[in-house]
Amino acid sequence: MNTSGAPVVGRILNIQHFCVDDGPGIRTTVFLKGCPLRCVWCHNPESHVASDEIMYRADRCVGCGACASACPNGAHTFDVEGKHLFDRLLCTKCGKCTKACLVEALETVGESKTVDEVLSDVLSDRVFYETSNGGVTISGGEPTAQPAFTESFLTACKQEGLHTCVETCGWCKPENILALAPLVDLFLLDWKLTDDTLHKQYTGVSNTLIVENLARLCEIGARVILRCPLIPDINLTEDHLDGIAALANRFSSIEQIDLEPYHPMGIGKTNALGKVAAYTNDTFLESDRAEEAKAFIEKKVSIPVTVSGK
Numbered sequence: 335m336n337t338s339g340a341p342v343v344g345r346i347l348n349i350q351h352f353c354v355d356d357g358p359g360i361r362t363t364v365f366l367k368g369c370p371l372r373c374v375w376c377h378n379p380e381s382h383v384a385s386d387e388i389m390y391r392a393d394r395c396v397g398c399g400a401c402a403s404a405c406p407n408g409a410h411t412f413d414v415e416g417k418h419l420f421d422r423l424l425c426t427k428c429g430k431c432t433k434a435c436l437v438e439a440l441e442t443v444g445e446s447k448t449v450d451e452v453l454s455d456v457l458s459d460r461v462f463y464e465t466s467n468g469g470v471t472i473s474g475g476e477p478t479a480q481p482a483f484t485e486s487f488l489t490a491c492k493q494e495g496l497h498t499c500v501e502t503c504g505w506c507k508p509e510n511i512l513a514l515a516p517l518v519d520l521f522l523l524d525w526k527l528t529d530d531t532l533h534k535q536y537t538g539v540s541n542t543l544i545v546e547n548l549a550r551l552c553e554i555g556a557r558v559i560l561r562c563p564l565i566p567d568i569n570l571t572e573d574h575l576d577g578i579a580a581l582a583n584r585f586s587s588i589e590q591i592d593l594e595p596y597h598p599m600g601i602g603k604t605n606a607l608g609k610v611a612a613y614t615n616d617t618f619l620e621s622d623r624a625e626e627a628k629a630f631i632e633k634k635v636s637i638p639v640t641v642s643g644k
């Protein structure tokens with residue numbers, strides 16, 4: 335409940351079950367919608383804005399016309415050759431077309447849910463947490479961008495005795511992340527680019543606040559795993575890999591480094607949102623390049639370095 339007694343509501347992108355890459359054991363990951371960063375390689379571009387969005391995947395469309403019949407605003411039309419045209423300027427995001435589309439070429443992303451609704455979903459997996467030493471992870475989007483929901487949800491998780499992880503970009507008001515710390519067993523904190531000019535260029539914000547918040551977490555003894563995306567032509571450089579190692583050596587609370595090889599899933603989703611991808615590399619990062627990066631960092635740190643998906 336908030337101070338007026340109303341249930342606390344979060345903007346939710348997705349609740350994903352049986353996750354094994356978002357913290358220890360088997361986990362349920364709650365993805366929130368809304369993020370202050372705009373990383374050009376983002377594989378979840380549908381999490382950027384908090385409001386509802388309509389995704390249209392042209393490759394799934396069978397041209398049945400059900401969406402055109404359902405839309406009160408004439409946003410879906412077909413040209414003389416039968417090509418489906420979607421005029422987003424006419425769309426009020428009412429969701430009628432997404433319900434009418436039987437092949438899921440249209441989808442509404444984003445919903446509002448109360449803490450109790452999300453908790454009830456999460457608790458349905460409790461047996462798996464208990465048998466695997468898993469728990470719940472709140473991710474994004476950016477959990478600290480919805481401080482009231484995230485704090486209330488984690489409080490409820492702790493009351494249920496669940497292990498909690500927060501995956502965060504670290505770019506938030508210090509009080510937001512510090513308020514969460516007592517409720518979080520493990521932070522999964524992203525470190526994307528060491529060079530601040532490049533950080534601003536490729537994510538939209540400076541990394542100074544992120545380092546400051548990392549220092550604050552370390553001061554209070556929070557446990558942290560550093561999560562580092564490996565993006566060809568952007569941060570897969572010796573300078574940045576050195577920077578990852580230097581950060582890990584500077585802060586004793588960092589207990590592990592997870593390297594996350596680039597995958598191009600975000601490009602199709604960006605197109606489906608009617609947006610233009612800023613980074614259009616459509617190939618997965620080769621596993622030997624990720625292993626080389628891992629070996630490079632391992633020589634400079636005394637904590638485990640992993641490659642996600644392995």
Ligand code: SF4
Binds near residue numbers: 404424
């Ligand atoms: S969401 Fe509503 S307004 Fe938008 S295209 Fe679909 S039916 Fe039309």
Ligand code: SF4
Binds near residue numbers: 418437440
């Ligand atoms: S309802 Fe779905 S499959 Fe049918 S025309 Fe519209 S988008 Fe295509």
